[in-house]
Amino acid sequence: MKYTKGGVTAAKGFKAAGIHAGIKENSPIEKFDVGLLVSDSPCVTACVYTQNKVKGAPIEITKLHLEKSGGMSRGVIVNSGNANTCNADGKEKAEEMCSIAAAALGINPDEMIVASTGVIGQKISIEPVKRVINTLKENLSFEGGNNFTKAIMTTDTTEKEYAVTFEAGGKTCTIGGTSKGSGMIAPNMATNLNFLTSDTAISKEMLKKALSETVKITYNCLVIDGDTSTNDMAAVMCNGLAGNTLIETENEDYNQFKEALTEVMRRLTIMLAKDGEGATKLLTVNVSGSPDIDTAVEIAKTVVGSSLLKCAVFGSDANWGRVLCAMGYSKAEFDPNTVDVDFRSKKGIITLCKNGTGVNFSEEKATEILSETEIDIDITLNNGNAKASAYGCDLTYDYVKINGDYRS
Amino acid sequence: MKYTKGGVTAAKGFKAAGIHAGIKENSPIEKFDVGLLVSDSPCVTACVYTQNKVKGAPIEITKLHLEKSGGMSRGVIVNSGNANTCNADGKEKAEEMCSIAAAALGINPDEMIVASTGVIGQKISIEPVKRVINTLKENLSFEGGNNFTKAIMTTDTTEKEYAVTFEAGGKTCTIGGTSKGSGMIAPNMATNLNFLTSDTAISKEMLKKALSETVKITYNCLVIDGDTSTNDMAAVMCNGLAGNTLIETENEDYNQFKEALTEVMRRLTIMLAKDGEGATKLLTVNVSGSPDIDTAVEIAKTVVGSSLLKCAVFGSDANWGRVLCAMGYSKAEFDPNTVDVDFRSKKGIITLCKNGTGVNFSEEKATEILSETEIDIDITLNNGNAKASAYGCDLTYDYVKINGDYRS
Numbered sequence: 163m164k165y166t167k168g169g170v171t172a173a174k175g176f177k178a179a180g181i182h183a184g185i186k187e188n189s190p191i192e193k194f195d196v197g198l199l200v201s202d203s204p205c206v207t208a209c210v211y212t213q214n215k216v217k218g219a220p221i222e223i224t225k226l227h228l229e230k231s232g233g234m235s236r237g238v239i240v241n242s243g244n245a246n247t248c249n250a251d252g253k254e255k256a257e258e259m260c261s262i263a264a265a266a267l268g269i270n271p272d273e274m275i276v277a278s279t280g281v282i283g284q285k286i287s288i289e290p291v292k293r294v295i296n297t298l299k300e301n302l303s304f305e306g307g308n309n310f311t312k313a314i315m316t317t318d319t320t321e322k323e324y325a326v327t328f329e330a331g332g333k334t335c336t337i338g339g340t341s342k343g344s345g346m347i348a349p350n351m352a353t354n355l356n357f358l359t360s361d362t363a364i365s366k367e368m369l370k371k372a373l374s375e376t377v378k379i380t381y382n383c384l385v386i387d388g389d390t391s392t393n394d395m396a397a398v399m400c401n402g403l404a405g406n407t408l409i410e411t412e413n414e415d416y417n418q419f420k421e422a423l424t425e426v427m428r429r430l431t432i433m434l435a436k437d438g439e440g441a442t443k444l445l446t447v448n449v450s451g452s453p454d455i456d457t458a459v460e461i462a463k464t465v466v467g468s469s470l471l472k473c474a475v476f477g478s479d480a481n482w483g484r485v486l487c488a489m490g491y492s493k494a495e496f497d498p499n500t501v502d503v504d505f506r507s508k509k510g511i512i513t514l515c516k517n518g519t520g521v522n523f524s525e526e527k528a529t530e531i532l533s534e535t536e537i538d539i540d541i542t543l544n545n546g547n548a549k550a551s552a553y554g555c556d557l558t559y560d561y562v563k564i565n566g567d568y569r570s
Numbered sequence: 571m572k573y574t575k576g577g578v579t580a581a582k583g584f585k586a587a588g589i590h591a592g593i594k595e596n597s598p599i600e601k602f603d604v605g606l607l608v609s610d611s612p613c614v615t616a617c618v619y620t621q622n623k624v625k626g627a628p629i630e631i632t633k634l635h636l637e638k639s640g641g642m643s644r645g646v647i648v649n650s651g652n653a654n655t656c657n658a659d660g661k662e663k664a665e666e667m668c669s670i671a672a673a674a675l676g677i678n679p680d681e682m683i684v685a686s687t688g689v690i691g692q693k694i695s696i697e698p699v700k701r702v703i704n705t706l707k708e709n710l711s712f713e714g715g716n717n718f719t720k721a722i723m724t725t726d727t728t729e730k731e732y733a734v735t736f737e738a739g740g741k742t743c744t745i746g747g748t749s750k751g752s753g754m755i756a757p758n759m760a761t762n763l764n765f766l767t768s769d770t771a772i773s774k775e776m777l778k779k780a781l782s783e784t785v786k787i788t789y790n791c792l793v794i795d796g797d798t799s800t801n802d803m804a805a806v807m808c809n810g811l812a813g814n815t816l817i818e819t820e821n822e823d824y825n826q827f828k829e830a831l832t833e834v835m836r837r838l839t840i841m842l843a844k845d846g847e848g849a850t851k852l853l854t855v856n857v858s859g860s861p862d863i864d865t866a867v868e869i870a871k872t873v874v875g876s877s878l879l880k881c882a883v884f885g886s887d888a889n890w891g892r893v894l895c896a897m898g899y900s901k902a903e904f905d906p907n908t909v910d911v912d913f914r915s916k917k918g919i920i921t922l923c924k925n926g927t928g929v930n931f932s933e934e935k936a937t938e939i940l941s942e943t944e945i946d947i948d949i950t951l952n953n954g955n956a957k958a959s960a961y962g963c964d965l966t967y968d969y970v971k972i973n974g975d976y977r978s
Contacts, residue, residue, distance in 0.1 A: 216898030216906045216926075248894050248906075250927045282891025283928035392895050469877070470973050477974025483690025486656050487800050490624030498624045498656075518624075519658045520691035559967045565878050566885025 163422050169323025171307035172338030174361035174403040175202035179301035180313030183290035186243035186280065196291055197313030198298045199238040199357065200267055205399035206366050207235040207275070208373040212394035218245050219252025220276040221393060223260065227272045233366045235399055236273040238357060239263040240314050241280075241291065242342075247392045248283040255286050262291055266299045277355050277395055279316055279342065307340065314342040314355050317564055322433040328422040330415040333406040335362040337422045341381075341430040343394075354434070356381060356396035358426060362419055363402035364409040371412075372420045373398050380427035383459060383552040384435055385467035398423070435553035440560030444536045445475050446553055453546035457494045461541065462552035464492035472557035475537055480505060480528035482514035485539060500544040507534035571830050577731025579715035580746030582769035582811040583610035587709035588721030591698035594651035594688065604699055605721030606706045607646040607765060608675055613807035614774050615643040616781040617683070620802035626653050627660030628684040629801060631668065635680045641774045643807055644681040646765060647671040648722050649688075649699065650750075655800045656691040663694050670699055674707045685763050685803055687724055687750065715748065722750040722763050725972055730841040736830040738823040741814040743770040745830045749789075749838040751802075762842070764789060764804035766834060770827055771810035772817040780828045781806050788835035791867060791960040792842055793875035806831070843961035848968030852944045853883055854961055861954035865902045869949065870960035872900035880965035883945055888913060888936035890922035893947060910950040915942035 171178050180194040189195060209228060211221050228235065239259050246252050260274035278286065301309070311321045325338030343354025364372075373396070381396060402408070409415045436444040447466040452458035465471060468488035474481040482503050490498065503515040509531045512523055531537075579586050588602040597603060617636060619629050636643065647667050654660050668682035686694065709717070719729045733746030751762025772780075781804070789804055810816070817823045844852040855874040860866035873879060876896035882889040890911050898906065911923035917939045920931055939945075 214895065214898035215900075215904070216894045245891070248891060248923065248927055281889070282895060283923065284891075285928070392898055469969075473970050473973030476970060479974065481689070483653070483656060483692075483800075486624045487622065487690060490622035490800055492623075496623070515656065515691065519656055520693070557970055557973075559970050561877075562881050562884060562965055562967050562970065565881030565965075566887065 163326050163328040163425060166325045166327045166336060168325045169307040169338045169340040170199055170310055170357050170359050171304050172325035173336040173359045175401050176359045177302040177304055178306035178310035179298050179303065180306070180309030181294050181298050181301065183294040185241050185286070185290050189243055194309060194313040195241055195243045196294055196298065197240045197310040198263060198302060199310050200302060201236055201399060201401045203401045203403060204234050204236055205401045206364060206369050207233055207397060207399050208370040209395060209397045210373060210377050212392060214392045216248065216392045218247035218278060218393035219249065219256040220246055220278045221395060222253055223256040224275045224277070224395065227260065227274060230272040234273065235275050236269045237263060237267055238275040238277070238397065240277045240355065242314055242316050244278060244280040244284060244286040245282045245393050246278040246286040249285050251285070255288055259288055259291055262288070262295050266295045275397055277393065279314060279355055279393055282392060307338065311340040316342065317439055318342050318437055320433065320437045322430050322437070324426050324429040326422045326425050328418045330362060330406040330409065330418055333404050335404040335406055335419070336360060337362070337426050339426045339430055341434055343434055354394050356430065358398040358423070360398065360400045361402065361404035362400050362409065363404065363406050364400050364419060368409050368416055369398060369400055372423055376420065376424045376427050379550060380424065380431045383463060383550065384431050385463055385552060385554045431553050435555050438555035439564045440558040441555030442535065442558055443475055443556040445472070445539070445555055446551055447539045447541065448549065448551045449541045449543065450549035451542040451544045451546060452548040455548045455550055457496065458548050458550035459552070460494040461489050461492050461496065462550050464488050465539065465541070466552040466554035469557055472554065475532065476556035476558050478529050478532035480514060480525065480532060485541065486515065486518070496543050497545065502542040502544065504540040505531055506538040506540055507531045507536060509534055571734050571736040571833060574733045574735045574744060576733045577715040577746045577748040578607055578718055578765050578767050579712050580733035581744040581767045583809050584767045585710040585712055586714035586718035587706050587711065588714070588717030589702050589706050589709065591702040593649050593694070593698050597651055602717060602721040603649055603651045604702055604706065605648045605718040606671060606710060607718050608710060609644055609807060609809045611809045611811060612642050612644055613809045614772060614777050615641055615805060615807050616778040617803060617805045618781060618785050620800060622800045624656065624800045626655035626686060626801035627657065627664040628654055628686045629803060630661055631664040632683045632685070632803065635668065635682060638680040642681065643683050644677045645671060645675055646683040646685065646805065648685045648763065650722055650724050652686060652688040652692060652694040653690045653801050654686040654694040657693050659693070663696055667696055667699055670696070670703050674703045683805055685801065687722060687763055687801055690800060715746065719748040724750065725847055726750050726845055728841065728845045730838050730845070732834050732837040734830045734833050736826045738770060738814040738817065738826050741812050743812040743814055743827070744768060745770070745834050747834045747838055749842055751842055762802050764838065766806040766831070768806065768808045769810065769812035770808050770817065771812065771814050772808050772827060776817050776824055777806060777808055780831055784828065784832045784835050787867070787958060788832065788839045791871060791958065792839050793871055793960060793962045839961050843963050846963035847972045848966040849963030850943065850966055851883055851964045853880070853947070853963055854959055855947045855949065856957065856959045857949045857951065858957035859950040859952045859954060860956040863956045863958055865904065866956050866958035867960070868902040869897050869900050869904065870958050872896050873947065873949070874960040874962035877965055880962065883940065884964035884966050886937050886940035888922060888933065888940060893949065894923065894926070904951050905953065908952040910952065912948040913939055914946040914948055915939045915944060917942055
């Protein structure tokens with residue numbers, strides 16, 4: 163497996179574009195807010211959606227389309243600036259967005275995936291989409307992935323794209339992806355909008371399996387603020403243009419595919435964490451010595467989501483008691499008396515707790531370690547061999563600022 | 571039932587005191603950090619504790635004592651400045667604190683309740699307690715409740731005390747209480763330190779029942795930051811000095827007692843919410859039209875705990891979509907399509923959502939309403955008659971500031 167340039171158009175046969183349409187009134191002309199992604203040939207598609215009971219209309223329509231098309235898709239239309247959620251006419255509008263895009267592309271509307279992100283509960287006008295659809299279609303290109311990424315960003319401050327290549331049966335396959343999201347992010351969902359494309363030939367069943375296994379240890383291990391959005395989605399589209407032998411079983415090619423998918427999704431997860439709203443530091447919590455993965459995931463996610471710990475990381479305060487406290491209110495079962503906790507960054511590593519009890523440590527060294535922008539908290543349960551990591555960020559003044567005045 | 575002055579010493583036969591002992595090095599001389607509460611006669615006692623799996627040593631010792639004494643107690647010794655949690659010698663120290671106090675008071679150490687609050691994982695020195703215990707004992711008075719309250723405060727900025735009187739079988743009974751806590755506060759526990767005293771004569775079984783029923787709709791409906799502390803406790807001590815006929819069944823006297831207990835605990839809960847770390851606004855979420863209380867509680871607590879909503883309230887932004895979003899990721903089952911949402915303050919009331927869909931509203935009016943310091947969010951599920959409220963506050967720059975540098 164090797165890193166390669168690009169994102170959602172890195173794999174063979176995927177074109178994309180992004181444009182300013184003016185979904186949100188008075189949004190700056192340079193802000194792209196509608197994106198289009200299309201594959202030269204039909205794609206086996208797997209999707210996971212938010213577990214929020216209040217679901218955005220685009221989620222409902224995408225589900226419906228994938229059911230109707232038997233899990234096949236050709237294109238994606240997305241907008242930022244309005245989530246099209248809690249609107250009386252939301253489904254009609256989401257359906258219409260698909261029809262507009264499908265007509266321009268000359269495909270069936272049921273082959274379209276649709277996603278929206280932005281404020282909840284304001285009627286969306288799709289006149290802007292109608293206005294720009296032809297230009298958007300003309301702009302579609304194999305280098306357009308980055309413009310698509312720009313179109314899905316809201317409070318994001320960085321573009322999140324990643325791609326890798328790997329070999330399957332002597333053929334080079336590519337997986338690329340893009341993600342958006344920096345607030346309203348919490349466990350147990352497909353964290354905001356994530357689009358992954360690949361030219362790998364793979365069956366629906368194997369693709370679905372690979373996505374669900376990978377989401378669990380990547381996107382679902384991301385916590386920014388504990389708020390699970392209504393519009394989260396991760397879609398993987400595979401058009402098979404790499405020409406590899408179809409992956410239909412859990413063979414070596416499947417393992418290569420899954421490893422590559424995990425790498426792309428893990429990298430995107432870290433990019434999302436790093437760009438959490440108001441974040442100044444990436445916080446990674448690694449739990450090892452666990453009896454099973456689920457225990458490790460539950461503890462890692464609970465710790466990385468603790469508001470108190472996130473504030474301490476912001477303030478470079480080695481307040482490890484908050485780590486133990488968060489572990490204790492997680493749903494996982496563990497013995498507090500065998501827990502070790504280290505804080506780590508590129509400035510070094512320091513042990514703060516052994517067997518559930520504080521040890522003497524140099525405050526000066528701890529502050530030095532915590533002053534870095536990428537902090538790891540290593541927790542050992544000393545009760546097994548399973549491990550997992552969760553990704554988040556510090557809680558800062560700017561998070562409050564951004565979210566105290568998001569709509570305007 | 572009537573409001574009466576005072577707190578933990580409002581009921582007959584309870585004396586208290588607070589003092590500066592210097593539990594935390596360099597703490598200012600004016601900060602009380604050790605408190606003592608004692609009843610003239612033995613008290614039937616009910617206690618609920620944190621559900622955090624990492625429990626403070628004082629919690630373990632208090633549990634043990636109440637087991638040994640058959641649910642009877644005489645006194646409480648508390649300290650702030652150190653939680654005595656995750657310390658190798660924590661239990662010995664907690665036990666010793668009880669022995670020191672019991673010796674001074676001439677009672678059995680098993681009749682002592684002990685509680686500590688402050689930083690986790692730093693060894694506690696109880697030399698300061700030894701040093702002050704005699705002075706503390708001499709200072710015990712029927713007016714000392716407020717000094718006891720001062721001794722348990724940490725980042726609290728206000729003293730939380732409340733008391734009521736009620737009639738039971740022709741006798742006037744009193745219930746008074748004090749609470750502390752403004753951070754590390756989350757559902758499903760006996761939110762930080764809460765001490766309630768009463769001169770009511772009541773059986774252990776009835777007291778336990780009243781406490782558990784009342785905690786569920788008061789302290790457990792309080793959410794500041796979603797962090798469940800290791801040291802939370804609510805203790806109710808009843809010495810029977812009011813001379814009422816012993817309450818042994820769910821009779822009218824029991825109902826009076828429970829109503830009075832609920833009133834004191836609800837008032838203290840609201841005081842806790844209002845003094846949430848960094849809070850500028852009290853946020854109350856009222857859910858009605860619910861099929862049952864559990865559904866109403868779950869929704870109210872999830873909404874009041876949403877970081878995004880808390881930021882919106884801070885910024886006076888009527889972003890009601892975040893209310894629906896939080897409802898959706900709660901564990902409760904409900905139909906989003908029948909939900910109504912109003913925002914309310916003493917400036918008026920405004921409907922933002924009817925049947926799960928946004929309605930047109932005046933932004934100006936909404937901002938005026940949200941600019942107040944006490945905000946109510948009224949949610950109607952339109953699916954039953956049960957209701958519940960949850961209490962919290964806004965999320966502000968100061969929360970981050972306080973918690974970025976708590977230990978020093």
